[in-house]
Amino acid sequence: MTSHKPAMSREELSAFLDREFPQIHFGGRTYHVEEVGPLFARLRMDYHERHLRPGGTLSGPAMMGLADLALYAAILAQIGPVALAVTTSLTFNFLRKPEPRALIAESRLLKLGKRLAVGEVAIRSEGHTDLVCHATGTYSIPERR
Template sequence: MSEQNAAEFDLDEAKRVLGEVFAPWVQDLGLSIAGLEISPPAGAPAGWQPGATVRMAFSDRLCRHGGIVCGQALMALADTAMVIAILAANRGFRPMTTVDQTTHFLKAVASSDVLADARVVRLGRTMSFGRVTLFSAADNKPVAMVSSAFAML
């Protein structure tokens, strides 16, 4: 990655990637990037990790019977958020593909937006690893924990 690309990767670039690179059905999830953490903020703890916060707007189209947001939508949110987090850590676009994603569902979420807090655990040359916590925007309680691995292409 060139120094110019590193300097230009910001929230606007992340939004552009979300809108132009992902498949059309991912666009249909109603995702928006709420924030990026590319560099440690002042006073960050020693274990700080770069990441991204992505919001999935509530829609009845994402729900299964009973008005519960379906697991497939939550997993797609987590996967997409982790890609954005890896791009933030990389400070620019780099092709990658999901190798593994393990999701632990903690509680159902209904009639609420969902927030994904995605953190890069390790950014590597050939593999990158991350964790995502999904929260209900209604009460800020965790609804799922996700760990994932990506092959860097």
């Protein structure tokens, strides 16, 4: 794959998300952009009771939201602050029960075109190597004017 230099740094991406999507921090910040790189982003979701389902495990919807945000972050890091890049499809495979700790999502873009981006996300419990969730997604990128 060719080398891509990110258009946004971790700090710029975090500031953009805080400004354009403050609702993701409702009830307190739990999402953190840890790293961006060529066609890559890593996010952390803190372990918090609002992400739990009955039985005390982290919920599928919490992992889905993390995966969606991680892919969005990887795309924006590459193309710059385009708030209207939107999810067109996401597919999830829940592989095992996550540990009661933060989740780490590593997203990688497989294709970055002018109008579509395709990527995958690997989610692990912090400090563990086994995947708890694998997701793939496609995003529509609006035409630049």
